[in-house]
Amino acid sequence: MTTETNPDIIDKTFDPAEIEARLYAHWESTGAFRPARPDAKPFTIVIPPPNVTGSLHIGHALDNTLQDVLIRYHRLKGRDALWVVGTDHAGIATQMVVERTIASQGLKRADMSREAFLSHVWEWKAQSGDTITRQLRRLGASCDWAHERFTMDPGFSAAVTKVFVDLYNQGLLYRDKRLVNWDPKLQTAISDLEVEYREIDGSMWHVRYPLEDGSGYIAVATTRPETILGDGAVAVNPDDDRYRHLVGTRCRLPLVDRLIPIIADSYVETDFGSGAVKITAAHDFNDFAVAGRHPEANIPLINLMNPDGTMSDACPDGYRGLTREEARKKVIADFDALGLLDKIEPHKHQVPYGDRSGVVIEPYLTDQWYVDAATLAKPAIEAVRSGKTKFVPANWDKTYFNWMDNIQPWCVSRQITWGHQIPAWYDSHGKVYVATTEAEAKALAGPDAVLTRDNDVLDTWFSSALWPFGTLGWPDQTPELSRYYPGDVLVTGFDIIFFWVARMMMQGIHFMGEVPFATVYCHGLVRDAKGAKMSKSKGNTVDPLALIDRYGADALRFTLTAMESQGRDIKLDEKRVEGYRNFATKLWNAARFCQSNGIAASSSGTPPAATAPVNRWIIGEVVATARALDSAIAAFRFDGYAETAYQFVWSRFCDWYLELTKPLLQTDTGALNTSFDWQLRDETRLVTGWALDQILVMLHPVMPFLTEELWHKLGSRDHDLILAAWPVTDEGAIDTDVAVEIDWLIRLVTAVRSARTELNVPPGVRLFYTMTGETAAQEVRRLRNTAAIQWFSRTAPNEGTPESGGAKLQVIHDGATFSIDLGDAIDIGAERARLEKNAAAAEKERDALTGRLASPGFVDKAKPEAVDKARSDLAARGAEAERLRAALARLG
Known part of the structure; x- marks a missing residue:
């Protein structure tokens, strides 16, 4: 990959805007989004085609982020991943936009021919119809743009015409006088x-x-x-x-x-x-x-x-x-x-x-064209009942069945100009002839017949129902159609199960003989931070592009992924986006630290040989994390994926592994004074570089820009991260004994650090400790990790040093007592008084909240958000009281 910056130096400042624009252009120009693995198993997603008039809103951002997570993950897993992309012609919406546009020029649709108006529509489309696709690129969507489709493309239009004619000839589409929802303004x-x-x-x-x-x-x-x-x-x-x-x-x-x-x-x-x-x-x-x-x-x-x-x-x-x-x-x-x-x-x-x-x-009672939806629905109902297509979360199948079991004839005609004109012609007696072309209609009507074409166009949902196979070249039997149909997953909002999902199921089964997708994942709505539905009238809408401008696409993507919990609505708080921007910065700085300590890209995806327990531990943690992420994707637990990756990167790798290995990397401390120590340093560099590479791979589906940039900054690569391989998940790489030992060490150091902080012990003061009540195995473990315990807890074993006779700080750890001689490091009396006062205050607030929540008058009459806050405050005060009492108990 060619970059304008030095690939050997990670910049001090993480600048998402510059990185995102450069990397996306690079990916697209190199064909990174194209499926190009003919020997691999396909993985297909079709995008819910956004309206050509649309612009990216927060619901689009959620929907497309989740799709991109799946596509990038399966691409990393070696699948031949195809994300079918395109836009819907949006009949009514587009016509309204164009009518307003020409009105500003003093023109009216009613005063011009059909052809003249349509020329204005196509002109508008050429100038303004790609707004949302440009915005999807800003989000990082790795769609197959080289084969972008539009529902009014000639090929797709041919598919729409064939479906209409075939359904008519099969007796499944007819004209009838029935009631419809009629818009008197749009007519x-x-x-x-x-x-x-x-x-x-x-x-x-x-x-x-x-x-x-x-x-x-x-x-x-x-x-x-x-x-x-x-x-x-x-x-x-x-x-x-x-x-x-x-x-x-x-x-x-x-x-x-x-x-x-x-x-x-x-x-x-x-x-x-x-x-x-x-x-x-x-x-x-x-x-x-x-x-x-x-x-x-x-x-x-x-x-x-x-x-x-x-x-x-x-x-x-x-x-x-x-x-x-x-x-x-x-x-x-x-x-x-x-x-x-x-x-x-x-x-x-x-x-x-x-x-x-x-x-x-x-x-309104009018003559319209109808599809016999009840007949088409039967095999589509059976496909879900039999499990050929599954809804996630599973409860949405009830919504699907409720509508499909009671389905009514589907009105597919619209009285507007923009759209697929209905392929039906009428003779002077009103008899209708449905055919692919006017010449075919004339052949049916006879040589002397004078035919007039139906002025109506088809409902936009009629054409979008063909999206999973019409985008792959049907009715031609193209290689793409045979390879990528049926698709694997459809990601969509639950609100269009009736209008789009069900109709794709009906048309896909009828014309392709197979369901269009194996899984339908229905996500929730994005609401404001208080849980209210977003609307322009309320003034609480969130512009995803503004969030990208402020925090970067990766931070927004991570927020939406982390908050997507099996279809539940998302309460979007900008502070969460800011927090995940901080997470991105944490990883950026961790990579800079690694680079400054001679750590570079790994030469292999296979874990390096390791002897040091901490290195064997991080290898096992990487493998365990990759396996957990695999499970999260398999279960469509997007929140679980984000949380697992976050905790591993922030806590296990940055806060602990990099800290635990600092003594092994810093040659100027005198710690490395034997040939074995030098070998250990080199091993640690190799393991750290390998682990960081795997982190970039695992985070890539959610944070593609940050990870791709660091991938190249850490060393020379022969391929982009987007085309890398998923981490090795061999369970044999997990050393259980080492995992137990490092977990023991982390918990001990955490407990000692917390205890020191709670008692206001100055962080620079080194204190002496004794350990009592240990088992033989615990003693061996402690002695093996003495240097790390001293380094991180600012303590040293009491080996002959006279005790001060003052108060001691006691930490109970797995049954053993870690006793720290406080000496004159703090004013014991003042600390006892402070802890007692604060504990009593927390207990008083806790008890008051307990009483309030026990009162039916409060729980039944207060606003739900007030009750929720009271419960949250109760939990916080209770935890605070327990923590402070525990701190008092530690003062021996």
Whole structure:
């Protein structure tokens, strides 16, 4: 690798920005992300294609970090790793962006041809459509950019057309008149995913419908009076005694003067409103279903509205052309004038809004194209039940089954311009011909037929359902398709299990005969530090690019990985990102220390021969860590991976191994005075260099930039770290006896250091100790590690030195007593008083918190965050009290 800095010198300052830009360009230019191991087992991930209009948000950062961890890990494990990348054309979102763009130029889509508008879209795409892919590069995503796909590419478009035609010819795709979510502003059907429900303070209007026989009236309650004009029935619960005698009779619909039946249906809730519900089958999904269950009632489907949401010609005079809001006011006023307005109640309820247009969505009766999802769902359901595809965490399969077992026909047509135009043509009689090309349609229709193509385009989810195989060249039987399908893992948010995961399962099994992926990993949402959902309106969103600017991509990646705990939501606190930036700096400085002590890159991935216990110990620790990381990845415990790597690097390697080996490396201390000592120094350098190399490999999936930079700074390499091999995990490299001994030493030194700190013993004062109560084995162990004990605890064995007769600091270690003569190092009386005072204060706070948490009044009424804080404070005060009492007890 060529770098602009001296590869033999690690800079004093860790500068993520400079490193990241340089290294990513290097990786991409050298083809490091390309799968190039034809003899290796493939490992495939397909990226959830971000919208071409999008920019990187914190959810993207989490999703793509987890995918990159898996890809980089399996690449290091020797797999032929392919991360399929690309973007979605995002029909509605892109069209809105382009319409705003051309509006600034004084142009309107309605005033131009389809071809002219599409040329504007492609122009916009060429100029602005790569924003999010550039941002993914900043995150470090090692995607196969050389084969980036776009859902409107010619090849992918051909796959979309073939699927549509094949499903139609197989009787699994058809045209039907049904209710859809209709956006009056965009004037198109939209998917459930594009509908957001907002709670509003509205009203419940109770109005009277006179009974046909003149004996009275039946009162119905509604939140949408404007739809009264299209009522086709009144429904009551069959078990409601108030209305049982009216079932089978008719009432008169005011304002329209039409008789409508009174029917019984269990959909009606007796305690909601008046217990009688108006049925407007063309403007309510539940009412549409009720009408389908009662064919004997001949409930009409009356479309009251135009595509823009104004009242249609199906309405009586005086209402036509009014907006929905104007019609509502007029209906209420007219009922009131007739004396048929019973009452108005305030009513808080959920109202559907278009997530992009911001207007109220209307259930609307239109002709649309539908896929027979129920038929396609059956093998996809069985694939998950049989374990061919598994959800992680496993509980998400319930969400999948709940939707798939009750799946409805899938509306796949949209009334916009940008997207895959539906391959269907109509003759002058309205007969439809579905074909791959217009020439094929003409062949079906006959030579004299005049055909007009369907103006609608396909739902974006229809094309993205083909992503796992359409990106690999299907319908052509390409080498990539046969090698990389099916994929191994899909990483995604749980919120698109319905809309994308399930549909990929259906289409993949139907057209490829095999599930598209073996595992679906569903991560949680990223929330703010207090656990609140992020939103622009709350002002609590987090910009991942700003965090990268401040702390580096590696720190953000490590934070997200460490906090991803099997799909649970993440409470993102910037302090965590800052903390992991400090972790990166710690490793950087450790590498500088190693380099300054003659430690360089290892020449082999195999552990060096070692005689010193501390060196044999670190070799075993490396192997044990690599094995633990393997287990974490296998179980999709991303948090476990990060925590294991963090603890090993920070504690075992930096804080202990490098400290324990300092006496073996520093030739100017006089410690190395024999030929054997010189050999031990060289051994330690080799082992340290090897261990540091393995650390860089193990951390690389999470912190790719830092590790790649240090990989080359530590010595000349014949390959980049991204293409290195995973550490050897031979269990035989773990010396159990040495591990026990070094663990004993670490725990002893830690206990002595903590005890000295708690008693405010000056760190530079060397004290004498005696050891009593040892077993023979413990004595041998202590004598073998005397130099290390002295070095790290600032103590020396009491060998003939008269004792001071003063207080002693006692540390009980594995049954033996480590007794330190304090002499006049501290004021014993003052320390006892300080410890007693602080312990009493901690106990007082502990007891008060215990009482508060035992009170139902506090636990039941306080805010959850207040209760959580009280519990956290209780644990902290309890631990503090125990620590201080233990410190007092150590004063012999």
